[in-house]
Amino acid sequence: MAGIHKWVTTAVALLLIAVAVFVYGHNGLSSKQKIEVTVILKTIDTSVEFWQVLIDGVHEAAQEFNVNVQVWGTKSETDVDEQIALVEKAIQNRPDAIVLAATDYERLVPVAEKIKKSGIKLIIVDSGINSDSADSIVTTDNVSAGREAGEAMKSLIKDQAKIAIISYVKSAASHIDREKGVHEVLEDHPGIEMLGTYNGEGSEQNSYLLAMEMLQEHNDVFGIIGLNEPTTVGAGRAIQELGLKGKVQLIGFDSSFNEIKLLDEGVMNATVLQRPFQMGYLSIKTAMEVVKGKKAAKLIDTGSLLITKQNMYEEENQKLLFPFVGNE
Amino acid sequence: MFSRLPSIQTNMVLASVALIIMTSIMMSVTSFYLTKDSVNSTAQTYTTELVKQVNNNIKSYINGMKYMSDLVAGNYAVQAYLSSASFNSLKEEKDYKEAISEMLGAMLVSRTDISSANIFGYGGQFVSGRKELELNPNVDITSMNWYRNAKSMGGQSVISSSHVQPIFKDRYPWVVSLSRELVSKEGNKKLGVFLVDLNFSVMNDMFKDIRLGQRGYLFIIDSDGKIVYHPQQQLIYSNLKTEMIDKVLEVRNGTFISSQGSESRMYTVQDSEFGWKIVGVSYVSELAENQNNVLLSIIVLGIICIIIGIMISLFLSQRVSQPIKRLQGYMKEVEKGNFDIHVPGHKTVEIQRLARAFNMMVGKIKELMQQTVLDQEQKRKSEIIALQAQINPHFLYNTLDSIVWMAESNKSREVVLMTSALAKLFRSSISKGEELVAIKTEIEHITNYLMIQKMRYKNKLDYHIEISEAIQEYRIIKIIIQPLIENAIYHGIKMKQGPGFIRVACEETDTDIILIVEDNGNGMDEEKLKSLHLPASVTEGGRGVGVRNVQERLKLYYGAQYGLTYHSVLGVGTTVYIRIPKIRQVLEDERHGRNS
Numbered sequence: 025m026a027g028i029h030k031w032v033t034t035a036v037a038l039l040l041i042a043v044a045v046f047v048y049g050h051n052g053l054s055s056k057q058k059i060e061v062t063v064i065l066k067t068i069d070t071s072v073e074f075w076q077v078l079i080d081g082v083h084e085a086a087q088e089f090n091v092n093v094q095v096w097g098t099k100s101e102t103d104v105d106e107q108i109a110l111v112e113k114a115i116q117n118r119p120d121a122i123v124l125a126a127t128d129y130e131r132l133v134p135v136a137e138k139i140k141k142s143g144i145k146l147i148i149v150d151s152g153i154n155s156d157s158a159d160s161i162v163t164t165d166n167v168s169a170g171r172e173a174g175e176a177m178k179s180l181i182k183d184q185a186k187i188a189i190i191s192y193v194k195s196a197a198s199h200i201d202r203e204k205g206v207h208e209v210l211e212d213h214p215g216i217e218m219l220g221t222y223n224g225e226g227s228e229q230n231s232y233l234l235a236m237e238m239l240q241e242h243n244d245v246f247g248i249i250g251l252n253e254p255t256t257v258g259a260g261r262a263i264q265e266l267g268l269k270g271k272v273q274l275i276g277f278d279s280s281f282n283e284i285k286l287l288d289e290g291v292m293n294a295t296v297l298q299r300p301f302q303m304g305y306l307s308i309k310t311a312m313e314v315v316k317g318k319k320a321a322k323l324i325d326t327g328s329l330l331i332t333k334q335n336m337y338e339e340e341n342q343k344l345l346f347p348f349v350g351n352e
Numbered sequence: 353m354f355s356r357l358p359s360i361q362t363n364m365v366l367a368s369v370a371l372i373i374m375t376s377i378m379m380s381v382t383s384f385y386l387t388k389d390s391v392n393s394t395a396q397t398y399t400t401e402l403v404k405q406v407n408n409n410i411k412s413y414i415n416g417m418k419y420m421s422d423l424v425a426g427n428y429a430v431q432a433y434l435s436s437a438s439f440n441s442l443k444e445e446k447d448y449k450e451a452i453s454e455m456l457g458a459m460l461v462s463r464t465d466i467s468s469a470n471i472f473g474y475g476g477q478f479v480s481g482r483k484e485l486e487l488n489p490n491v492d493i494t495s496m497n498w499y500r501n502a503k504s505m506g507g508q509s510v511i512s513s514s515h516v517q518p519i520f521k522d523r524y525p526w527v528v529s530l531s532r533e534l535v536s537k538e539g540n541k542k543l544g545v546f547l548v549d550l551n552f553s554v555m556n557d558m559f560k561d562i563r564l565g566q567r568g569y570l571f572i573i574d575s576d577g578k579i580v581y582h583p584q585q586q587l588i589y590s591n592l593k594t595e596m597i598d599k600v601l602e603v604r605n606g607t608f609i610s611s612q613g614s615e616s617r618m619y620t621v622q623d624s625e626f627g628w629k630i631v632g633v634s635y636v637s638e639l640a641e642n643q644n645n646v647l648l649s650i651i652v653l654g655i656i657c658i659i660i661g662i663m664i665s666l667f668l669s670q671r672v673s674q675p676i677k678r679l680q681g682y683m684k685e686v687e688k689g690n691f692d693i694h695v696p697g698h699k700t701v702e703i704q705r706l707a708r709a710f711n712m713m714v715g716k717i718k719e720l721m722q723q724t725v726l727d728q729e730q731k732r733k734s735e736i737i738a739l740q741a742q743i744n745p746h747f748l749y750n751t752l753d754s755i756v757w758m759a760e761s762n763k764s765r766e767v768v769l770m771t772s773a774l775a776k777l778f779r780s781s782i783s784k785g786e787e788l789v790a791i792k793t794e795i796e797h798i799t800n801y802l803m804i805q806k807m808r809y810k811n812k813l814d815y816h817i818e819i820s821e822a823i824q825e826y827r828i829i830k831i832i833i834q835p836l837i838e839n840a841i842y843h844g845i846k847m848k849q850g851p852g853f854i855r856v857a858c859e860e861t862d863t864d865i866i867l868i869v870e871d872n873g874n875g876m877d878e879e880k881l882k883s884l885h886l887p888a889s890v891t892e893g894g895r896g897v898g899v900r901n902v903q904e905r906l907k908l909y910y911g912a913q914y915g916l917t918y919h920s921v922l923g924v925g926t927t928v929y930i931r932i933p934k935i936r937q938v939l940e941d942e943r944h945g946r947n948s
Contacts, residue, residue, distance in 0.1 A: 043652055043656070
């Protein structure tokens with residue numbers, strides 16, 4: 025008789041344990057696994073389309089992969105100290121992963137290493153740091169983007185040509201890479217003379233002044249390559265003001281209202297676009313994969329695209345060039 | 353102690369548990385499939401409804417634009433302005449332009465959803481509803497898709513996909529364009545193109561917030577498969593994502609599921625009147641997740657049911673088996689020898705009956721046990737009485753007196769004979785102390801006794817013993833016949849005038865032996881005969897004590913159907929029949945038991 029009691033008690037206990045494990049396991053799957061990711065960008069200034077589009081991509085991925093995302097950023101891209109403070113604050117919150125677009129190649133290295141030490145996964149997006157600590161880097165392959173710009177310029181050249189490059193920040197990794205890409209294509213080419221790289225020192229106005237000076241100095245400049253949006257727009261203004269439209273070819277990077285106008289008006293021949301939406305989307309996707317323990321590629325190239333006046337209104341390019349439907 | 357055999361409780365519990373588990377599993381499986389179907393069909397219905405709703409919203413925008421185009425196409429001023437090759441004066445031309453612009457402007461008042469409404473004449477005329485707009489000099493209008501499509505459709509409205517409208521200076525809005533070629537009332541002259549642009553942000557805002565489940569979304573393509581709206585448009589262009597646009601174009605209205613394993617999606621397609629297709633996309637895995645939730649709750653409920661079922665069956669089986677177990681406990685007590693037990697009543701009929709029967713049985717056993725103890729006591733008493741009867745002091749005194757008389761008369765031969773008979777008599781009765789003796793021994797015993805009595809009574813007593821050889825070896829309890837003979841002498845022959853005769857004989861049946869002691873003495877009347885059947889204790893001592901003792905011992909030893917029967921006629925004589933069973937040999941253990 026005692027046997028049956030024992031038997032039943034054991035059976036009931038086992039069933040209860042099974043229920044408990046089942047429920048716990050299921051809850052664990054559904055609630056606990058919601059991954060927390062903090063995204064710290066260079067800026068969350070809504071007037072800078074690049075970052076807004078990137079944030080769109082972040083939210084789209086967050087929705088799709090069921091990730092909790094917080095997007096932080098400094099007011100201006102140059103406020104390195106504030107970004108470091110933001111990263112420190114993010115570490116305190118202990119998310120599963122931090123996605124970082126570094127404002128400075130060198131100064132964010134210590135705090136990035138602190139992220140890793142805290143056991144938080146680190147994904148670098150767009151702009152890297154001088155450290156190997158990131159689990160994955162999602163960015164445009166800037167050397168290849170530079171090559172694309174170089175090829176676009178080269179295709180315009182008939183025989184002899186003097187080419188100038190205007191860069192934004194001398195120490196920024198992306199600019200060094202882009203310049204390298206341009207050089208790879210144009211250097212050592214008979215007939216092409218590189219006039220050197222002018223440093224716009226972080227402002228459109230500087231770039232404009234530099235371009236004016238340079239164009240006035242060399243009246244036979246064939247083309248200018250601006251390595252980002254402000255440098256391109258600055259150079260474009262100079263070309264327009266000097267009435268050199270059509271004579272001096274301009275190849276730029278990125279997209280903005282002013283750049284579109286330059287493209288529309290024929291001042292700028294082409295611009296190399298990055299894919300910020302993809303960057304945002306893939307950074308979250310990669311963060312999720314890394315947190316889940318999957319192997320993620322160390323470097324993810326989101327690619328670049330050359331836009332000319334001819335293809336700027338093509339269906340597939342519109343969304344890149346004019347990312348926001350609300351803006352008029 | 354019966355560990356190999358399952359108990360009633362085990363059987364009951366096992367049976368009901370098996371039943372409960374089977375039922376639970378069947379119910380669970382059934383309800384799971386029913387719920388699964390309903391989850392799927394609910395999701396499908398919901399998506400279809402939503403897509404229809406979106407379609408209606410879009411349709412209202414498009415119909416508004418169409419209505420505008422109808423108004424413009426039939427407008428007199430428009431017709432006149434566009435069809436006139438030349439105007440009388442610049443002012444007239446300006447007035448017309450002003451009037452049309454006013455009309456278009458009036459349409460746009462309070463219509464923030466409309467970006468612009470414009471007329472492009474084939475003669476180079478341009479009128480816009482928004483006067484502040486200037487044409488973009490860098491854009492060739494005739495190269496625009498909406499312009500070319502309108503031209504080729506000849507007066508039919510054309511709805512474009514969503515696109516950037518670059519035709520105005522410093523403006524690059526996302527719009528959906530409705531364009532229509534304007535034809536003269538007579539229908540023979542093509543006048544120009546009417547364009548109305550709907551701010552795409554109006555639609556975009558509407559679609560953006562539509563989510564089907566956690567990950568599902570909505571997208572729209574036009575009749576060429578171009579994307580009008582897709583939340584992940586950029587991912588599709590860069591091939592990070594693929595959408596089954598070809599399949600969607602094939603389907604007019606309805607649902608299909610793409611087979612991509614865990615990423616399978618359910619497409620719900622709704623064809624709008626103006627050529628767009630609105631598509632709701634839900635992730636099958638999400639539906640499956642719901643199903644998993646349902647499955648989980650069903651399993652949990654099932655297990656809870658099983659647990660409750662097991663507990664109830666345990667409780668019930670215990671209720672059934674517990675009284676039985678209690679009875680078993682009482683029986684154990686009885687086994688141990690405790691007969692002072694009474695099983696209390698029980699609520700159920702069966703157990704009540706069982707308890708009553710048990711109580712009765714125990715009572716009976718107790719009674720029997722008491723009877724046995726009583727019988728044993730009686731037996732011992734009877735034996736002692738028998739022995740006492742044998743060494744009857746009167747008999748001994750009379751015998752010894754006779755011997756003295758004979759010795760005084762110098763009858764030494766008789767003295768020797770009588771003394772030796774007396775000695776033999778005593779020896780045979782004392783001898784081994786066994787309860788059962790051979791009939792032979794008993795006969796020897798009475799022979800000696802009769803011999804002594806014969807010597808005393810001389811001619812007054814005669815006797816004859818006829819016992820066949822066949823029964824000599826059967827067993828009988830000792831000192832049975834002698835008291836009867838003594839009785840016959842003292843109460844039969846002695847009372848009678850003249851000589852007496854005693855005959856001892858035997859009869860035999862298959863199972864029994866009947867010994868007969870017959871005398872021709874005084875006999876007994878009815879009353880006397882009856883009193884012999886009364887128990888020994890009722891009558892006073894002396895007369896008949898020996899006979900009754902014999903009767904009691906026979907009945908105690910052999911059972912009620914054995915014993916003495918009398919046949920007596922007053923003045924003629926008495927015959928006593930002793931009925932005993934044929935017992936040849938005393939069993940060793942029985943003898944042992946009785947001796948101890």
